[in-house]
Amino acid sequence: SAVISQKPSRDICQRGTSLTIQCQVDSQVTMMFWYRQQPGQSLTLIATANQGSEATYESGFVIDKFPISRPNLTFSTLTVSNMSPEDSSIYLCSVEGYKGTDTQYFGPGTRLTVL
Amino acid sequence: GENVEQHPSTLSVQEGDSAVIKCTYSDSASNYFPWYKQELGKGPQLIIDIRSNVGEKKDQRIAVTLNKTAKHFSLHITETQPEDSAVYFCAASKNYGQNFVFGPGTRLSVLP
Numbered sequence: 001s002a003v004i005s006q007k008p009s010r011d012i013c014q015r016g017t018s019l020t021i022q023c024q025v026d027s028q029v030t031m032m033f034w035y036r037q038q039p040g041q042s043l044t045l046i047a048t049a050n051q052g053s054e055a056t057y058e059s060g061f062v063i064d065k066f067p068i069s070r071p072n073l074t075f076s077t078l079t080v081s082n083m084s085p086e087d088s089s090i091y092l093c094s095v096e097g098y099k100g101t102d103t104q105y106f107g108p109g110t111r112l113t114v115l
Numbered sequence: 116g117e118n119v120e121q122h123p124s125t126l127s128v129q130e131g132d133s134a135v136i137k138c139t140y141s142d143s144a145s146n147y148f149p150w151y152k153q154e155l156g157k158g159p160q161l162i163i164d165i166r167s168n169v170g171e172k173k174d175q176r177i178a179v180t181l182n183k184t185a186k187h188f189s190l191h192i193t194e195t196q197p198e199d200s201a202v203y204f205c206a207a208s209k210n211y212g213q214n215f216v217f218g219p220g221t222r223l224s225v226l227p
Contacts, residue, residue, distance in 0.1 A: 001161070042204060042217045043159070092158055104149070104215060106158035 002026065002098040004107035006091075012113045013083055020079045021110045023093035028073035030097025034066070037090040037109070046091075049076040083114045117142040119207050121218030128195050129226050136221045138205035139187040145207040148188045149215075150179060153202045162203075163190070195225045 003026040013019050023032065032049040047068055048056040055068035070076040080087050093107045118141040128134050138148075146167035151159035165172045165179045165188065172179050176195075181188040192199055205218040 004158075042219045043215075045215070102147075103161055103164065105161065106151070108158045109156075111156075 001103075002029070002095055002105040004093065004095060004105060006093060006107040006110050008110060009108065010111040010113075012115065014115055015084055017083055018079055018081045019083065019112060020077050021091055021093075021112075023076045023078070023107055025074050025095050025098070027099060029095040030073075031095065032070055032076045033094045033096070033104070034068060034076070034078045035092040035094060035106075037092060039089070043092065046078070049078075080112065083112075085114045088112060088114045117145060117207055117209070117216040119205060119216050119218040121205055121221055123221060124219065125222045125224070127224045127226060130195060130197060132195055134190075134192045134195050134199070134223055134225075136190045136203055136205070136223070137187060138189070138207075138218050139185075140207040140216075141186065142207070142209065143183075143186065144209050147208040147210075148179070148181060149206050149208075150177075150190050151204045151206070153204065153220075155201075159204060192223075195223075197225050197227050199223060200225045 005024045007022045034046040035043045037043050045058050046061045049068045049070040051070045065081055067079045090109045090111050092109045094104050096104045121138045149164035150162050152162045153159045163174050163177050163179050165181050176193045178191040202220045202222050204220050206215040208215050
């Protein structure tokens with residue numbers, strides 16, 4: 001299966017600041033996604049990271065709050081901007097199209113706490 | 116849009132017993148149904164998946180069954196072990212790996 005790393009693995013941030021999360025996969029993939037998982041809850045898709053173009057956001061998520069980059073086929077970043085305690089969550093990246101498969105694989109997640 | 120329900124929300128079984136988790140979906144166009152296992156502090160890990168042209172799939176102690184008519188699919192774990200304890204999520208997709216809608220999850224505890 002895909003080997004996916006996320007940095008940082010966890011962070012504690014102050015209200016009003018921004019944090020950029022990195023996602024790196026060990027081989028080129030077709031699709032990269034960003035999810036949010038609030039404590040004890042299921043996964044909610046934030047956006048699809050598109051290589052070379054603007055990300056596609058799901059309802060309730062906007063680019064100003066969650067800017068996303070995907071400069072190549074193995075790397076993406078998600079920024080959580082102007083953070084508030086409500087942004088405390090686990091942020092997960094996932095990939096699809098790894099070595100020709102259509103399975104979606106997840107990274108280990110980034111646990112964010114906003115004070 | 117698609118809606119995925121999952122039951123039960125929590126499940127406790129004795130080691131060696133079987134565990135069954137059921138999901139229902141609303142969109143008859145959904146054609147791909149993966150199951151993920153999430154251990155504490157880790158990302159979800161794919162454990163098995165099934166496509167709409169198959170009724171059942173098995174991988175060692177894990178099996179998934181799909182009833183397209185009734186729009187439900189189930190995860191079966193036999194001979195459970197303590198390391199099976201985790202949260203399990205089902206999902207449904209119309210595009211084989213994209214646009215997943217996840218169920219709310221089932222916390223499975225296997226008691227030694």
